[in-house]
Amino acid sequence: MSLNEEVDLLRRVPLFAKLEPSKLKLLAFTSERLTFQPGQALIRQGDMGDAAYVIMDGQADVQVETPQGPLTVAHLKRNDFVGEMAILCDVPRTATVIATEQLVTLRIAKELFFRLVTEFPQMAVEIMRVLAQRVEKTTADLRDANNKVRELEGKLQGKD
Amino acid sequence: MEPSIYRFIIRYSLRQQIALTLLSFASFVPYYYYLLMPKLIVNQGISHKNVEFPYTILGFELSPEAFLVLLCIGFLALVIVQQGFKYSINVYQGISGERMLRRLRYELYGRVLRFPLPTFRKMSQGEIIPMIVAETESLGGFIAESFALPLFQGGMFLVSLGFLFAQNWGIALAALALYPAQLYLIPKMQRKVNQLGKERVRTARRLADRIGESIQGVQEIHANHAAKRFLADFSARLGDIYWIRYEIFQRKFVIKFLNNFLQQAGPFTFYLIGGYLAIKNQLDVGTVVAAVAAHKEMGAPLKELLNHYQQREDARIKYEQVVSQFAPPGTRPPEYQLTEPEEVPSLRGDVNIAGLTYVDDNDTVILDSLSLTLPGGSRVAVLGSGPGREELMLLLARLIEPDKGRISIGGTDIGPLPEAVTGTRIGFVGAAPYVFNASLERNLLFGLRHRPVAEAAYEGEAAKRWQVRLRESVASGNSTDDPEADWTDYAQAGVEHNDALSVEALRVLRLIGLYEDVYQFGLRGSIDPKADPDLAEAILRARAALREKLMQPGIAQLVEGWDRARYNRNATFAENLLFGLPVGDGFDVERLAEHPYVLQVLEKVGLTQRFLEAGRQVAATMVELFADLPPDHEFFQQFSFISSDDLPEFQQLLQRVPRDRLSEASPADRMRLMSLPFKLIPTRHRIFQIEPELEARLIEAREVFARDLPPELAKGIAFFDPDRYLPGANLLDNILFGKVVYGQAQAAEQIAQLVGELLAQLELRDTVARVGFGFECGIAGGRLSAAQRQRLGLARALLKRPDILLLSDAFSALDAGGLAQTLDAILAEFKDGTVIATLPRASLARRFDRVLTFEGGRLVEQGKVAELDREGSHFHRLLAHE
Incomplete structure (x- = not known):
């Protein structure tokens, strides 16, 4: 794999789509290309974050710990970007990400990520957009969940 | 005077x-x-x-x-x-x-x-x-x-x-x-x-x-x-x-x-x-x-x-x-430090503080007529805020002297005791134990080295020279002790000889939570195989065992071993070409492009042109990536093959020497370009693909390099040899005998774990940790973290087996989990002696027998933890404030 091929792959990631090719090349050169075997974790819930990952190839599951055991909440595939939350706001990882098949990623270290965000406003805007979409989705999910809870409570009260 | x-x-x-x-x-x-x-x-x-x-x-x-x-x-x-x-x-x-x-x-x-x-x-x-x-x-x-x-x-x-x-x-x-x-x-x-x-x-x-x-x-x-x-x-x-x-x-x-x-x-x-x-x-x-x-x-x-x-x-x-x-008031007479009593009295027993007053140099009264008795063998937590606690600890260690009152331990007034007693029987650890610019071992044994116990053995000329030096020391009224003698007081550590002491030191390190760090230092440390052939032999056994382990699927691809017949894709061009490590100054890895023999080898196998091309490619990529970054950008240091100072020069060089006219470049330009690829690892840097044909040529270059090496240069290199310890490389690299591959997640961690297990099986972990004793701590211990320095201070105090242990804010650099663990280990180790500790959090005091609480330099409360752990006590208020 050469830098140029990586640049082509990075360009397909929405977050980086609007960056100039030379910056993408710098990003590729300064990032680490990491391969995960199936079952290996990229990120563990509760750890402090030191990097974000771009999925270049393969698939992964996002899981959260629940009292009943791990619960898969999302799937990640090629061109997805994951792990930026914990490094943006310095909180512990909110979920675990596990490779479900051989997974090729580009690991972007925290300092590098910050540098890119501060130096390239296009990237900051793109991240805001992605995060906003996520908040919107979470809100919708919460609304659905609330509705379900109410529905169940109603059923339970009906039984009493 | x-x-x-x-x-x-x-x-x-x-x-x-x-x-x-x-x-x-x-x-x-x-x-x-x-x-x-x-x-x-x-x-x-x-x-x-x-x-x-x-x-x-x-x-x-x-x-x-x-x-x-x-x-x-x-x-x-x-x-x-x-x-x-x-x-x-x-x-x-x-x-x-x-x-x-x-x-x-x-x-x-x-x-x-x-x-x-x-x-x-x-x-x-x-x-x-x-x-x-x-x-x-x-x-x-x-x-x-x-x-x-x-x-x-x-x-x-x-x-x-x-x-x-x-x-x-x-x-x-x-x-x-x-x-x-x-x-x-x-x-x-x-x-x-x-x-x-x-x-x-x-x-x-x-x-x-x-x-x-x-x-x-x-x-x-x-x-x-x-x-x-x-x-x-x-x-x-x-x-x-x-x-x-x-x-x-x-x-x-x-x-x-x-x-x-x-x-x-x-x-x-x-x-x-x-x-x-x-x-x-x-x-x-x-x-x-x-x-x-x-x-x-x-x-x-x-x-x-x-x-x-x-x-x-x-x-x-x-x-x-x-x-x-040089005569500030309160300077102690030399006898305080130099007299060695025949028998060092024990400082076990009750700590009796009577009318203790301490005034600092601003005439502020820090402790005012403090009187109390702490039973011998008890564990005392000192809590509270404001001044007084640190000074009390320093007074107990006789590091400062009270203005009034006295402290006696086991019935002995510590005021007039020589340091030969206080410095051996009292263990004191402050918030920032000083780590000297010496090896870890020297720092660890600092509390055991008080007086020469066995003279250094000099023979012939050296003995004469020492006698002359000694006479001259006497003539100038200087110390007649020999710094080269063995100063370690084995008896104080409860052992008989050096080997037993290192076993004891490892036990204490384990207890204080520093063992793993020292083991890691050892893995990254190197030894002289001639001076320590047994260890070199053991490391070779570990190398063989690892090689066998690496046959297993799943982990096989984590290390790319050295193989004379194969190109190592996770190593630099330089490593691949030399197929060994420079020893001494025969070859400077940073300046291989200037070495006539290296250039000669490349020329012989017809690789010069390819190296020039590779160099130009690296230069072009660097210029493309880094040209518009500010010169002080940290990426230069982290990633660039070319420093920001040299970048403009390379920019001009690229214009001066087009791709198709590399052979016409001036010797200086050629050397500059040739210097770049040596540090390149194609799999990691991905600047260009390395084709099988080039790999084959590099293998050939490797062979020519070894075959034609003139005898005077042969001393300057240690070739990779599966059956020989590689001097100059650290223990880990000697065990791996290869390179951890790039781009595999957690490869380094997995390998570290594997090596750890293997060394445990071969019972070599302690041996490796002992190599870690040689780790140089740096100026003021700068190569250690604050937490490591603090643990080292604690280990140093435990190793000397004092009668009374004083811990003055000695855990400030440890995190909460580490603190509790270390404190428990120390209390368990120190079952019989007296422990007095100032603590950052009141709840930790529940591990102790007694508690003293201070406020604004005044002792507010003292008593047994069990009795004071109740509503209305000052101790309870401190607990509530956490």
């Missing part, structure tokens, strides 16, 4: 001074004849006055020529005798001066070690160091000649003068006429110069202090953009020194001018008066010549005498200043 410099001199060097004085007097006899000789030569040898020829001496008859030769030889002999005396006086003076200087410095350093601790808040390193090192230097010179010089030079002066009077009193008086002016004027001017000199010393001392402060505070300077102000300030100080020196040398040259002028006025009178008298035949020419010579001889002693007089004033003041600076 003696209050005046003369008393110091008389007390310690009376014998040398007397010897020097006698030598000086003895030298005056040949000196007088040496002065007389020119007259004899001129009058008798040349003018033949009062001589009859042939001249008979000892039965020989001499012609006039032979007589002249004899006289001249006599003159030469007297010169030799005279200079011989001077030489021996100088040498003996030098020896006695150096001894006194050595004694003075030793005494001053010894005093620094005995200063009461609060002194160091007022006196900085920058002041103390120049005083001991630089300023005493001139005192040494003065001491050497304090008696001998005035006597010797004064005597010379008087002999010359006496000679003049003996020749002709008129001429003598004329020569003397000008001295009063010289004696009056020059000292006066010299005094001013000396004052300026002192001012210069003071300014220089402040300058040194300032530089020291800048280095220590360099972080603040960067963080607050204060460099400009510091430069201005420094410039002003340098300016002060400049103007002082300017004034000094101006005056000095005026003095020199006057001195020389007055000195030359002498011959003027001799030639004028003597010449007049000679014309009138009232004086012979020989006398005039001798008078001129004698007067010339008088100049030097007089100058020396004047100089000495000035230096004496200077030295007297300097000595008194230094002595007063």
Whole structure:
């Protein structure tokens, strides 16, 4: 794999789509290309974050710990970007990400990520957009969940 | 210390001074004849006055020529005798001066070690160091000649003068006429110069202090953009020194001018008066010549005498200043540190504090008549806020002394105890234990090394040399202990010999949570396989075992081993080409492109062109990636093959040397390009793909490199050999015998774990950890983290097995989990002794028997934890505040 091929792959990631090719090349050169075997974790819930990952190839599951055991909440595939939350706001990882098949990623270290965000406003805007979409989705999910809870409570009260 | 410099001199060097004085007097006899000789030569040898020829001496008859030769030889002999005396006086003076200087410095350093601790808040390193090192230097010179010089030079002066009077009193008086002016004027001017000199010393001392402060505070300077102000300030100080020196040398040259002028006025009178008298035949020419010579001889002693007089004033003041600076009130007598009691009493038993009062240097009362008893063997937590807690711990460790009251432990008042007792029986760990710039082992055993227990074994020459050194130490009143001896007190650590001690040290490290770190240091440490063949052998066993493990699928791809027949894709071009590691200075990995043999090998296999192309490609990529980054961007350091300074040059080089005309590039350009690919790891840097054809050629280059290596270069490289320990590489690399592959997630962690398990199976973990003992801790332990330093301090205190352990804020750098774990381990280890600890959180006190709570320097509450852990107690309030 050469830098140029990586640049082509990075360009397909929405977050980086609007960056100039030379910056993408710098990003590729300064990032680490990491391969995960199936079952290996990229990120563990509760750890402090030191990097974000771009999925270049393969698939992964996002899981959260629940009292009943791990619960898969999302799937990640090629061109997805994951792990930026914990490094943006310095909180512990909110979920675990596990490779479900051989997974090729580009690991972007925290300092590098910050540098890119501060130096390239296009990237900051793109991240805001992605995060906003996520908040919107979470809100919708919460609304659905609330509705379900109410529905169940109603059923339970009906039984009493 | 003696209050005046003369008393110091008389007390310690009376014998040398007397010897020097006698030598000086003895030298005056040949000196007088040496002065007389020119007259004899001129009058008798040349003018033949009062001589009859042939001249008979000892039965020989001499012609006039032979007589002249004899006289001249006599003159030469007297010169030799005279200079011989001077030489021996100088040498003996030098020896006695150096001894006194050595004694003075030793005494001053010894005093620094005995200063009461609060002194160091007022006196900085920058002041103390120049005083001991630089300023005493001139005192040494003065001491050497304090008696001998005035006597010797004064005597010379008087002999010359006496000679003049003996020749002709008129001429003598004329020569003397000008001295009063010289004696009056020059000292006066010299005094001013000396004052300026002192001012210069003071300014220089402040300058040194300032530089020291800048280095220590360099972080603040960067963080607050204060460099400009510091430069201005420094410039002003340098300016002060400049103007002082300017004034000094101006005056000095005026003095020199006057001195020389007055000195030359002498011959003027001799030639004028003597010449007049000679014309009138009232004086012979020989006398005039001798008078001129004698007067010339008088100049030097007089100058020396004047100089000495000035230096004496200077030295007297300097000595008194230094002595007063080095005697702050409360300095302990040397016996505190140097006496070694036959039997070290135990400090077990009740800690009894009676009427303890401590006032700090601002006259603030920190502890006021504190009285309490802590039962021996109890664990006491000291809690609360405000001052008092730290001071109590320091008082208990007898590191500071109370203003009133006393502390006794097991019935012994600790106040008058020598450090041989307090320093071994009391274990004290503060918030920032100091780690010395030495190996980890030295730092760990610091608490066990008090006195030499076994002399170093010297043989032959070395033994003689040591005896000579020892005699000289005695002559200067210095320490006669040998730093090379074995100072480790094994008995104190409860072991019998060094091997048992390292086992014990590892146990303590494990207990204190530092074992894993030391093991890691060991893995990254290296050994000399010749000095430690057993360990090298063991490491080779681990290498073989790992190789077997790596056959398993799943982990097989984590390490790419060294194989002579295969290109290692996770190694640099340099490593692949050399297939070994440079030893010594035969090959510099940073400058392989300049090494003629390396270039020759590349040329032989026809790789030069390919390397140039690769170099150009690397250069082009670097320029593309980094050209528009600011030069101080951290990426340059982290990632670039080319420094920001060199980048513009490479930019021009790329334009100058197009791709298709690489072969026409100048030798300098070629070398620049060739230097780039050596550090390249294609799988990691992904700048270009390395094709199988190139790999094959590089393997060929590797073979040619080894085959044609001239014998004188063969010493400079250790080839990778699966059956040999690789000197220069660390233990881990020796075990891996290859490269951890790039791009596999957690490869390094998995390998580390695998190696760890393997070493555990082979029972080599402790051996590796022992290699970690050699880890150099750096200046002030800078290569360790704050937490590691603190753990090291704790381990050091536990290892010496004290009767009472004092932990003063000794966990501040540990995180909450680490703190609780370490504290539990220490309390479990220290079952019988007394432990007193100041703690950051009240809840930790539940692990202890008793608790003392302080507020604003006052003891608020004391008692058993069980009794005070109730509603309404101060302890309970502290718990609630967490």
